[in-house]
Amino acid sequence: MMPRVSVLIPTYNQAEYLAEAIQSALDQDYPELEVIVSDDASTDETEGVIEGFLSESRLSVNRNTSNLGRVGNYQKCLYELATGEWALVLDGDDYLSDPSYLSD
Numbered sequence: 773m774m775p776r777v778s779v780l781i782p783t784y785n786q787a788e789y790l791a792e793a794i795q796s797a798l799d800q801d802y803p804e805l806e807v808i809v810s811d812d813a814s815t816d817e818t819e820g821v822i823e824g825f826l827s828e829s830r831l832s833v834n835r836n837t838s839n840l841g842r843v844g845n846y847q848k849c850l851y852e853l854a855t856g857e858w859a860l861v862l863d864g865d866d867y868l869s870d871p872s873y874l875s876d
Contacts, residue, residue: 776804777874778856780849783809783864784839787817794825796867802874808853809864810834812845818864 779797783790790809797807807828811818813836825831834853836845850859862868870876 774802774804775857776806776855777802778854778859779805779807779874780846780854780859780861781807781809781864782812782842782845782849782861783814783818784812784842784845785814785816785818786864787814787821789865789867790818790821791824792867793862793864794822794831796869797862798825798828798830799871800868800874801871804856805830805874806854806856807831808834808849810836810845810849810853812836812841813839 781793794809807830809822822833840848846861
């Protein structure tokens with residue numbers, strides 16, 4: 773059995789880039805995948821961007837009620853939200869250019 777991989781996308785006010793980050797994670801060909809977006813109480817259009825992906829079963833979303841800061845949001849992703857044996861942090865303004873990155 774393949775180990776589950778959690779792709780963690782902690783984000784704060786990165787709506788301009790977030791859709792590409794989420795889509796690149798969901799486009800991975802690795803079968804045991806979960807994608808977790810943790811919005812650190814953004815004040816831009818981040819919530820609307822995320823809504824466009826809510827039908828995706830491999831995606832889970834967390835929205836912090838108050839801003840935890842960069843490190844706090846990263847820690848929440850890794851220690852509270854991720855369920856995978858492996859984790860990859862993908863910032864909200866980054867993306868994976870190769871759909872087989874996790875498989876490789």
